[in-house]
Amino acid sequence: MTVSLVLIVLLMAGFAGWLIGQSIRVRPWVADTGATPPAPQTPPFVTAPRVGLAVFLAVVTSLFALAVSAFLMRRHIGADWQAVPVPALLWWNTGLLIAASVALQLAWRSTRQGRQAALRRRLALGGGLTLAFVIGQALAWQRLEAAGHPPAANPANAFFYLLTALHALHLLGGLVAWGRVLALAGRGISQPRLRQAVELCALYWHFLLLVWGGLFGVLLMS
């Protein structure tokens, strides 16, 4: 649980620090004079979708931190832990996911430059590479199983399948959003909305790449 606790402490510390800024030297019981109209609550770049994504990423962080915590805790209980031989295919898959992230980053850049055709191309490439990653993961599962490492054989196997599956499910969820953005890009909706949608997609992909890096590292270490 140490991993989860550290992450939650970090999240809470960030939250508390921000809150101290909002509450210190504030006297809530003193009313405005009414001379000037009340100011807006947040700066314009802090938009609801961005905050929404940030909060969602915190939830996903908590989920993976807890799953990894469980993995690490279990590894130290009992001597029956037989580590899974990590298939070499995972390195190739990692390359695909990095490429997908880069493609989406470029797509985000093309929305800022207003290049519609490039945007659609890069967006499609990002999604395609991601799909290839997920298929690659499924292949890795198949090879593991063929090599005599089904999920039920050992807790280490079960954790391997669980962690990779949770990650792939998050990517598949992302692909649903990506499909919608691709459709929007095809229909030519207003630029700011499209830019926002592509931006959220790209950030989510970078985040999941980071999560994959962490998971892959943990799996390799064990």
Place this chain on the structure above:
Amino acid sequence: MHEREYEASPEAPPAETGEMELVHPRTFIGKYIWSQDAKVIAIQYAVTATAIGLVALVLSLLMRLQLGFPNSLSLIDPESYLQYVTMHGMIMVVYLLTAIFLGGFGNYLIPLMCGARDMAFPYLNMLSFWVYLASVLLLVAGFFVGDGSSGAGWTLYPPQAISQGTPGADGGIVLMLVSLAVFIIGFTMGGLNYVVTVLQGRTRGMTLMRLPLTVWGIFMATVMALLAFPALFVAVVMMLLDRLLGTSFFMPEMLGMGEEGSQRGGSPLLFQHLFWFFGHPEVYIVALPAFGIVSDLIATHARKNIFGYRMMVWAIIIIGALSFVVWAHHMYVSGMSPYFGFLFATTTLIVAVPTALKVYNWVLTLWRGDIHLTVPMLFAIGFLFTFVNGGLSGLFLGNVTVDVPLSDTYFVVGHFHMVMAVAPVLVIFGAIYHWYPKITGRMLDATLGKVHFWVTFLGTYAIYYPMHFLGLAGVPRRYYAYGETAFVPDSVQSLNAFITIAALVVAAAQLLFLFNLAWSLFRGREAGPNPWRATTLEWQTPHTPPRHGNFGDELPLVYRWPYDYSVPGVKDDYIPQNVPPQAVEREPAADRGRGGES
């Protein structure tokens, strides 16, 4: 307190407020079924939660009948008794309390109190309810599958929960686990809305330190839930895999009917850690909204500003943070290292500090207030008593040496029902009496309400107080019948019969409440826009009940905190948050200074 002088200044020019696009459906289905209006979603949540809560109430009565009058009802056998225990606990904690506080009150009050048109993501909000409904239906389906719902106890400890021989091990447990996973997905959709709306949806002038404590409580509870529910999600998925695929996350090597099982190497303790990493924050996920709501009820009905507002906010946050580092106090008897136990006993007792601070502040708010003993106020005061009583027995159980002998007895049942069942439910009732006039435009009948309060309040004490004594006598919990148990004295049986009769009376009083809800909807006194003369924004809407979009053409501007009650020198004893200083009617100068302290 010093007097506030407001400079006369010209009327502030109307401020630009960020407007959101709302979907305004015209059909009945669009307005009331597939609704994206947070207020309708709130009612959908509340009605569903209440309906499933009533099922859990009936289950508890069946358990009480068996305990009070053993074997009087033939339909209750040992297996079904355990199923009632499990379903009662799970429904009440997750599907009723969490859903009604966050999905019900959160949806209704956050946008209104923050001065927003709606939630930040209305479509996602709508999905949240329908996913919640699906989870409830999945849970209920457990009653009807082959061997019925799970009988593993609401904590679902493996290996028992998924081992053959436990009621519901075939289908019931699978449905319950799937239902929990679905619930968590639905909750995350709603939770994102609540958090983002509080952060982003506040109207101009509504700084964080001007939010009503209700919003603070719901906000912090949602933050905690978003971080804690993933623990349950992970645990549930792992157990589901153990049950369906034969993995060994939690399943150790076991012998069944003389044969070795196929699973080996799993750790049941791992489940307990994950479950309680969610389970303890869950207590505060339920308690914090109650803390927030009760603060507003007390301030409004005592016509006084809340004592120590900033302290109250920080106490909510500190309680929320501490609740993540106390989970193992639910596991003192799991065989953990005594040093570990000492650590968690210490953190557990530290929680008492911010909690006591809140209790003192509530009492100090009442002190010399202009207390109106309205029905919401009665429930709020009832909550204070119950919460203190339940909290004190928590201090007993927080200590390892006291907890070990009491752990599996009725003392624990008495404690957590006082603090986690009765206390929040009293707040829910108080809140419904308080906000019903805004939701429907009509007042609930006060006489019926007072009868409801007194029977519920005194009745729950008649139920749960004796349980502490049962626990001290060593009566174990979760037992269908005690049989020839030497250490359980005969008098326990008469006490059990008494508790059962009290439970039946309290349950009957809830029918009175339901009647009041239905009757007042059509025959209740017209409430008007602000019957309690309250300051918060939901009472300042142009229409009652508020229409979709909440605030008519222009969003309100906020000039003050929500606790300007009995301000000295001001004519009315309350100033709504959206009243600019120039518009405050003041008493003639000669009367100034007589208003007392605020």
